[in-house]
Amino acid sequence: xxxxxxxxxxxxxxxxxxxxxxxxxxxxxxxxxxxxxxxxxxxxxxxxxxxxxxxxxxxxxxxxxxxxxxxxxxxxxxxxxxxxxxxxxxxxxxxxxxxxxxxxxxxxxxxxxxxxxxxxxxxxxxxxxxxxxxxxxxxxxxxxxxxxxxxxxxxxxxxxxxxxxxxxxxxxxxxxxxxxxxxxxxxxxxxxxxxxxxxxxxxxxxxxxxxxxxxxxxxxxxxxxxxxxxxxxxxxxxxxxxxxxxxxxxxxxxxxxxxxxxxxxxxxxxxxxxxxxxxxxxxxxxxxxxxxxxxxxxxxxxxxxxxxxxxxxxxxxxxxxxxxxxxxx
Amino acid sequence: xxxxxxxxxxxxxxxxxxxxxxxxxxxxxxxxxxxxxxxxxxxxxxxxxxxxxxxxxxxxxxxxxxxxxxxxxxxxxxxxxxxxxxxxxxxxxxxxxxxxxxxxxxxxxxxxxxxxxxxxxxxxxxxxxxxxxxxxxxxxxxxxxxxxxxxxxxxxxxxxxxxxxxxxxxxxxxxxxxxxxxxxxxxxxxxxxxxxxxxxxxxxxxxxxxxxxxxxxxxxxxxxxxxxxxxxxxxxxxxxxxxxxxxxxxxxxxxxxxxxxxxxxxxxxxxxxxxxxxxxxxxxxxxxxxxxxxxxxxxxxxxxxxxxxxxxxxxxxxxxxxxxxxxxx
Amino acid sequence: xxxxxxxxxxxxxxxxxxxxxxxxxxxxxxxxxxxxxxxxxxxxxxxxxxxxxxxxxxxxxxxxxxxxxxxxxxxxxxxxxxxxxxxxxxxxxxxxxxxxxxxxxxxxxxxxxxxxxxxxxxxxxxxxxxxxxxxxxxxxxxxxxxxxxxxxxxxxxxxxxxxxxxxxxxxxxxxxxxxxxxxxxxxxxxxxxxxxxxxxxxxxxxxxxxxxxxxxxxxxxxxxxxxxxxxxxxxxxxxxxxxxxxxxxxxxxxxxxxxxxxxxxxxxxxxxxxxxxxxxxxxxxxxxxxxxxxxxxxxxxxxxxxxxxxxxxxxxxxxxxxxxxxxxx
Numbered sequence: 001x002x003x004x005x006x007x008x009x010x011x012x013x014x015x016x017x018x019x020x021x022x023x024x025x026x027x028x029x030x031x032x033x034x035x036x037x038x039x040x041x042x043x044x045x046x047x048x049x050x051x052x053x054x055x056x057x058x059x060x061x062x063x064x065x066x067x068x069x070x071x072x073x074x075x076x077x078x079x080x081x082x083x084x085x086x087x088x089x090x091x092x093x094x095x096x097x098x099x100x101x102x103x104x105x106x107x108x109x110x111x112x113x114x115x116x117x118x119x120x121x122x123x124x125x126x127x128x129x130x131x132x133x134x135x136x137x138x139x140x141x142x143x144x145x146x147x148x149x150x151x152x153x154x155x156x157x158x159x160x161x162x163x164x165x166x167x168x169x170x171x172x173x174x175x176x177x178x179x180x181x182x183x184x185x186x187x188x189x190x191x192x193x194x195x196x197x198x199x200x201x202x203x204x205x206x207x208x209x210x211x212x213x214x215x216x217x218x219x220x221x222x223x224x225x226x227x228x229x230x231x232x233x234x235x236x237x238x239x240x241x242x243x244x245x246x247x248x249x250x251x252x253x254x255x256x257x258x259x260x261x262x263x264x265x266x267x268x269x270x271x272x273x274x275x276x277x278x279x280x281x282x283x284x285x286x287x288x289x290x291x292x293x294x295x296x297x298x299x300x301x302x303x304x305x306x307x308x309x310x311x312x313x314x315x316x317x318x319x320x321x322x323x324x325x326x327x328x329x
Numbered sequence: 330x331x332x333x334x335x336x337x338x339x340x341x342x343x344x345x346x347x348x349x350x351x352x353x354x355x356x357x358x359x360x361x362x363x364x365x366x367x368x369x370x371x372x373x374x375x376x377x378x379x380x381x382x383x384x385x386x387x388x389x390x391x392x393x394x395x396x397x398x399x400x401x402x403x404x405x406x407x408x409x410x411x412x413x414x415x416x417x418x419x420x421x422x423x424x425x426x427x428x429x430x431x432x433x434x435x436x437x438x439x440x441x442x443x444x445x446x447x448x449x450x451x452x453x454x455x456x457x458x459x460x461x462x463x464x465x466x467x468x469x470x471x472x473x474x475x476x477x478x479x480x481x482x483x484x485x486x487x488x489x490x491x492x493x494x495x496x497x498x499x500x501x502x503x504x505x506x507x508x509x510x511x512x513x514x515x516x517x518x519x520x521x522x523x524x525x526x527x528x529x530x531x532x533x534x535x536x537x538x539x540x541x542x543x544x545x546x547x548x549x550x551x552x553x554x555x556x557x558x559x560x561x562x563x564x565x566x567x568x569x570x571x572x573x574x575x576x577x578x579x580x581x582x583x584x585x586x587x588x589x590x591x592x593x594x595x596x597x598x599x600x601x602x603x604x605x606x607x608x609x610x611x612x613x614x615x616x617x618x619x620x621x622x623x624x625x626x627x628x629x630x631x632x633x634x635x636x637x638x639x640x641x642x643x644x645x646x647x648x649x650x651x652x653x654x655x656x657x658x
Numbered sequence: 659x660x661x662x663x664x665x666x667x668x669x670x671x672x673x674x675x676x677x678x679x680x681x682x683x684x685x686x687x688x689x690x691x692x693x694x695x696x697x698x699x700x701x702x703x704x705x706x707x708x709x710x711x712x713x714x715x716x717x718x719x720x721x722x723x724x725x726x727x728x729x730x731x732x733x734x735x736x737x738x739x740x741x742x743x744x745x746x747x748x749x750x751x752x753x754x755x756x757x758x759x760x761x762x763x764x765x766x767x768x769x770x771x772x773x774x775x776x777x778x779x780x781x782x783x784x785x786x787x788x789x790x791x792x793x794x795x796x797x798x799x800x801x802x803x804x805x806x807x808x809x810x811x812x813x814x815x816x817x818x819x820x821x822x823x824x825x826x827x828x829x830x831x832x833x834x835x836x837x838x839x840x841x842x843x844x845x846x847x848x849x850x851x852x853x854x855x856x857x858x859x860x861x862x863x864x865x866x867x868x869x870x871x872x873x874x875x876x877x878x879x880x881x882x883x884x885x886x887x888x889x890x891x892x893x894x895x896x897x898x899x900x901x902x903x904x905x906x907x908x909x910x911x912x913x914x915x916x917x918x919x920x921x922x923x924x925x926x927x928x929x930x931x932x933x934x935x936x937x938x939x940x941x942x943x944x945x946x947x948x949x950x951x952x953x954x955x956x957x958x959x960x961x962x963x964x965x966x967x968x969x970x971x972x973x974x975x976x977x978x979x980x981x982x983x984x985x986x987x
Binding site: 393641 | 704705706707735737738748749752755756758759760761877
């Protein structure tokens, strides 16, 4: 079985094709199998350099990419903004060019400003560099690898041996929480509407402006906005809670955490109106008792949170592998 | 020669059996041999993941575990609490579970609170995870790998080819310094009394409460407390000085550093009342001129401090290897 | 072709011989070839430990040494001064001895104080340790690997297949900027005057004391000091701009950045008085629009900055390889 892949950078899911989604799912599946072995390593990227340029600090996503790269036998360069040349007045593009000159093959980039990974990719292309850029989260814009690992988690739940985008067609998926500020939500909106799912967004009005319906225009799936939780949960197959930044309180976008939990927190009781077998997702880290009740989070009958983390390694291996254009594991 | 090992976690030495001590000594001996080769590596843990979860910062112990894991060809995940999800409100157990979901096989855990490694191990066992937890220092409770490397250093000094716990029987070992706050001392009390050594503790009353005699109850060895240094040193075979935290001064538990050194500092002169050939140990880092005189610390006829560091790599390789249950190097 | 190499430490270029310069150039050339392969790795230092002791923070140089060591299959220990035992009162020599006891084979040392790498090397030699020390920048003293990568960049530009020190004989090289505080300049003065180049220094009087003519005494090359830029640039073959620390302003050693750029900044216009084909170098990170105009920095017809970074990996591989005394790649 041959996988065609022509995309050099992964910056956004806005124009991902069904073939690309399925290529990621299929490749991630073969790496999930590798991770089940005692020796969880393949030599696919031996001698290649993956640079983790995390201008915005992150342990979880950086660890996941680092472990994925190690499983592919790549060498890793970790960029720590605190002690870096940036504090000496170097520009972000200069930092990227320095890593290019060191022989980096792939750059995994996180930045607090939307568009930085794209700007770096554009400049590297202009220079004729054969380097790939992977957006690991840029401002409130996109977080493609998170949405792809969510997709892999959902599709392998439906068919563990042959996950495909089409399996989500018509499924009702509720996304609950701070949608306005969430790059995770935005990337998921692209993938889930591409899958022809029925996506219901639920959040207080201050965190869910009407403009969000834009993401559903001319897409196979449907997008419905709610300012209350219950209509989003009703008959839902999956519920994805988003992380609530505590700073939102001080911005006066939200009342207290307790009131938030009462109105939008996911609990066992609230899930009774969903489809039987409903599952919950969360990109982590969770504020226990805020987005999700502590009991529900620890209930393996409902929570897919651990599976999401595990999927993250396989999906990020797949992304690095596909953009490297290497041979199969 | 077959080594039986059934313990999954190494959290405390309180219930270590003589067979377990000797298994560690014997395994560490074979790894010490590996470290003497030009290529100091074995493939024993290839493809396995060791996560260093150091919630309390440490360079020395973390480096030692990291190098031990690399020598066994494992992959390492380093957790840096400063930039981590902990600052985003994630609990310690959630951090551990995230590392579990990433495919971690062994967690090396240091925390400023006693009991955290045990709590994590208990939760991971409850979840049915086949993951091992290694306590790398928890509050003032225990630091098992330090006591085991001390034991290996002492026993290989007595018999470099066949170190065994029984070789310390009847040896007089003085432990000097801030015993009250020392996890190193507590783990050493378990191992040395298990070895039937005669352990003499010497410290100011404020740093050595009577309750410490508890550690000697119903153990093969003897435990004697002193509030003066000289009776502890008299005829001692080995002297172990403990690190003095400078914060103790501001807590009014101690007079000046100078007075401390005069009363409890180890010097060439003071060692004259010990057995000929007496050796000194210190877990490091040393406050030169406080716990030990600078001249003595640099005197290779007396100091075992460098050997302790070297033993640390071999012993930590042995611990990782034994709990992984892998084949021999 | 056999390379003779007897030097254990690389601390300064003051007494480097032409044979040693050429051994570095030749070895770096062979590693540059390795870096062109798809699998950019050789097993030359497998199982050996390289410790990066960067007491002064640095991303760029540390990354370059780390990647060089990984390309040689060595294991790396990274020392982070912030969280280290130094904050617990340990001396620098004790830190080095701890790394020695852990089995370190090579120490790459950066420190804000001149002479620290030498002091550590001297102490390790006194102890009979077979460990190599590599100075990665000490105060305002030296930065040998930077000058050697500059040399490799220049010589491979002249003859990409056979770079040799002698190729710089009679070449006019201008070094411009904060020479007084620059370890990069000092190391380059040793190498360029050894190569019999004609070295012209240009800087404001406050940053270029007359004493600098010392570096040219009894050397094959010539050294000429200028307090204006134009005579240094006239007919120059190469122009090396140095980084300007912004702190110099507050020290009242310099007027404004704008005035500095007007008098000493390198621009397309200013380069018209140089030899046709003139190239510019900069050790990075560059303050765009201060030392070099932003347009010039990005002009591949003039800038060698990216090549310097690339040369850095090959040269540092060569240095680690030569002092390790291992077999050829």
